[in-house]
Amino acid sequence: MENKEIYERLNNVFRDVFDDESITVNENTTSDDIEDWDSLEHINLVVAVEQEFGMKFNMNEVTTMKNVGEMVDIIKSRI
Amino acid sequence: MELTTFSFFIFCIVTLIIYFIVPKKIQWVILLISSFIFLFWNNFNASTIIQILIILLSSYIFGILIEKNYNTKKGKYLLILGIVAILCVLIYLKYTNLFLITINHILNFLNIGYRFELVHRNSLIGISYYSLIMIGYLIDIYRGVCKSQKNIFKCALFMSYFPILPSGPFIRYNSIEEDLYGKHKFNFKSFCNGLLRILWGLFKILVISQRLGMFVDTVYGNLSSYTGFYTILAVLFFSLQLYTNFSGSIDIIMGISEILGITLPENFKAPFFSKTITEFWRNWHITLGSWLRDYVFYPLQKSNMIQKLAKKSKQKFGKKIGKKISLYISMLVMWILIGIWHGGKYTFIIGTGLLQFVFIFLEDILSPISNKINKKLNINTDVFSYKLYQCIRTFLLFSFSLIFFRSNSVSQALLIIRNMFDLDLSFILNGNLFKVGLDVLDFMVLIISLICLFIVELLSLSGSVREKLFKQNIVFRWLIIYILLFSIIIFGCYGVGYDPAAFIYRNF
Numbered sequence: 001m002e003n004k005e006i007y008e009r010l011n012n013v014f015r016d017v018f019d020d021e022s023i024t025v026n027e028n029t030t031s032d033d034i035e036d037w038d039s040l041e042h043i044n045l046v047v048a049v050e051q052e053f054g055m056k057f058n059m060n061e062v063t064t065m066k067n068v069g070e071m072v073d074i075i076k077s078r079i
Numbered sequence: 080m081e082l083t084t085f086s087f088f089i090f091c092i093v094t095l096i097i098y099f100i101v102p103k104k105i106q107w108v109i110l111l112i113s114s115f116i117f118l119f120w121n122n123f124n125a126s127t128i129i130q131i132l133i134i135l136l137s138s139y140i141f142g143i144l145i146e147k148n149y150n151t152k153k154g155k156y157l158l159i160l161g162i163v164a165i166l167c168v169l170i171y172l173k174y175t176n177l178f179l180i181t182i183n184h185i186l187n188f189l190n191i192g193y194r195f196e197l198v199h200r201n202s203l204i205g206i207s208y209y210s211l212i213m214i215g216y217l218i219d220i221y222r223g224v225c226k227s228q229k230n231i232f233k234c235a236l237f238m239s240y241f242p243i244l245p246s247g248p249f250i251r252y253n254s255i256e257e258d259l260y261g262k263h264k265f266n267f268k269s270f271c272n273g274l275l276r277i278l279w280g281l282f283k284i285l286v287i288s289q290r291l292g293m294f295v296d297t298v299y300g301n302l303s304s305y306t307g308f309y310t311i312l313a314v315l316f317f318s319l320q321l322y323t324n325f326s327g328s329i330d331i332i333m334g335i336s337e338i339l340g341i342t343l344p345e346n347f348k349a350p351f352f353s354k355t356i357t358e359f360w361r362n363w364h365i366t367l368g369s370w371l372r373d374y375v376f377y378p379l380q381k382s383n384m385i386q387k388l389a390k391k392s393k394q395k396f397g398k399k400i401g402k403k404i405s406l407y408i409s410m411l412v413m414w415i416l417i418g419i420w421h422g423g424k425y426t427f428i429i430g431t432g433l434l435q436f437v438f439i440f441l442e443d444i445l446s447p448i449s450n451k452i453n454k455k456l457n458i459n460t461d462v463f464s465y466k467l468y469q470c471i472r473t474f475l476l477f478s479f480s481l482i483f484f485r486s487n488s489v490s491q492a493l494l495i496i497r498n499m500f501d502l503d504l505s506f507i508l509n510g511n512l513f514k515v516g517l518d519v520l521d522f523m524v525l526i527i528s529l530i531c532l533f534i535v536e537l538l539s540l541s542g543s544v545r546e547k548l549f550k551q552n553i554v555f556r557w558l559i560i561y562i563l564l565f566s567i568i569i570f571g572c573y574g575v576g577y578d579p580a581a582f583i584y585r586n587f
Contacts, residue, residue, distance in 0.1 A: 019399075039372050039376075040406055040410070042377075043376075043377055043380040043381055044380075044402060044406075046381070047381065047386060047389075058222060058223070059222050059373075059377060059378060059381075060222040060223055060224050062377055062381070063372075063373045063377060064224075
């Protein structure tokens with residue numbers, strides 16, 4: 001799957017989870033850039049991404065992912 | 080051995096001297112010996128040896144076995160076994176009475192006359208810390224975050240590293256491994272930095288916390304005599320007492336570690352500047368929060384059970400509310416655990432557990448309403464006055480919850496809450512305020528020290544205060560250091576029978 005397609009699908013997931021149609025993520029996007037992305041919403045986001053791409057993050061990845069770029073790298077390695 | 084005692088001071092100096100004299104490759108051995116001396120200080124007997132052995136051997140053996148069975152079902156079972164072994168020791172030592180009290184309440188409710196007698200367990204200092212730290216270690220090996228430690232003595236040092244035993248912070252193996260077993264040269268800058276932090280910690284504990292404690296203890300020790308404003312003041316003072324004591328201890332611990340060349344994670348970030356309780360807990364006991372987030376909250380939220388519940392509640396109540404229901408359930412579990420971790424008493428479970436959950440829950444569901452009200456009334460929320468109001472509100476809510484934390488029983492906490500409303504303004508005129516453990520001079524010292532604390536905390540929000548101080552001219556720098564040192568010597572409260580503060584400044 002191309003990076004472009006992954007980011008497009010990720011944008012939809014982010015917009016849906018955080019209820020904000022204006023969100024557009026890139027590889028450098030972090031939780032600081034999205035107001036509602038805190039530790040409580042983080043898991044909801046992770047689960048939504050897992051459902052979208054039909055893959056699973058392990059707990060180590062869940063707790064150490066630093067930005068969307070790392071998330072995309074993991075997604076690419078699993079699908 | 081308390082952090083502010085002379086014996087601890089000597090213990091640290093001896094450790095530091097030997098640590099920097101011996102060949103660098105055995106520095107960790109010195110730390111291990113010091114840590115075990117600290118651990119068993121005044122408490123060396125068969126029971127405490129067995130406790131340590133069970134936790135150490137469980138962590139060591141299961142750590143290696145989990146690593147060998149990485150990514151297998153067997154690995155998962157081994158992890159569960161390891162966690163259960165450590166938890167059994169912790170529960171036996173710290174929570175037996177909580178079970179017995181609960182059973183006694185049930186028996187009372189059922190009108191059965193029999194009561195279980197409460198027991199006394201002799202546990203070692205820091206058990207609540209190192210048991211959870213070792214559980215985290217096993218989970219990290221299971222998740223592939225770190226490798227297991229094959230040398231049992233090195234594993235023992237990770238478990239018992241003495242500075243963190245009295246009050247944390249929680250450490251993680253992968254972040255501390257290199258520092259803990261590495262070679263460290265004596266570094267004068269780290270020494271000065273560490274010493275300054277230790278001084279600041281001593282100032283917080285001896286000048287502020289102990290002094291506040293005298294007032295708080297007097298009021299809490301005589302609830303029938305002190306009501307109204309005395310109670311309100313004691314409740315507010317206790318928050319500050321707890322913060323200065325806890326964060327002061329952490330400052331001493333971080334300072335010692337810095338001199339040793341071992342970096343520990345920060346545990347506080349100016350919590351009283353938080354605008355909500357949610358934000359407050361991100362800045363208070365940070366390492367406990369992150370431990371529970373990574374090892375309890377995330378796995379629970381991601382578990383099949385909670386995910387199924389989230390799916391069902393989304394179908395029934397819609398996406399927004401449905402998502403929140405599963406979140407609140409996980410949060411409730413986590414807050415109850417935080418309460419239980421603070422101690423095996425219902426007062427802790429209510430004060431640092433359930434009440435915090437209720438506050439965060441209310442903040443979450445009421446914030447859209449309060450945003451609407453603010454918009455309708457044209458209240459500017461982006462100004463200093465509104466932020467100040469939010470900080471004060473958070474402080475008051477936290478102080479209220481600590482009534483339970485400080486009380487001996489739930490009924491005493493309820494009595495204190497009732498006493499707070501028994502207002503009598505006569506204390507302003509009759510001068511009785513200065514007879515509640517603290518006199519006029521004590522109050523003056525307190526006010527000035529709290530202003531200093533406030534300024535330092537405010538400065539810390541924009542970067543390290545010590546770095547800022549070290550950038551100043553030499554005269555100003557040393558002036559501040561001397562003022563800090565002499566205020567600890569002159570105004571420090573060193574306990575009954577040894578009170579240089581009383582001896583020196585009261586005679587002027």
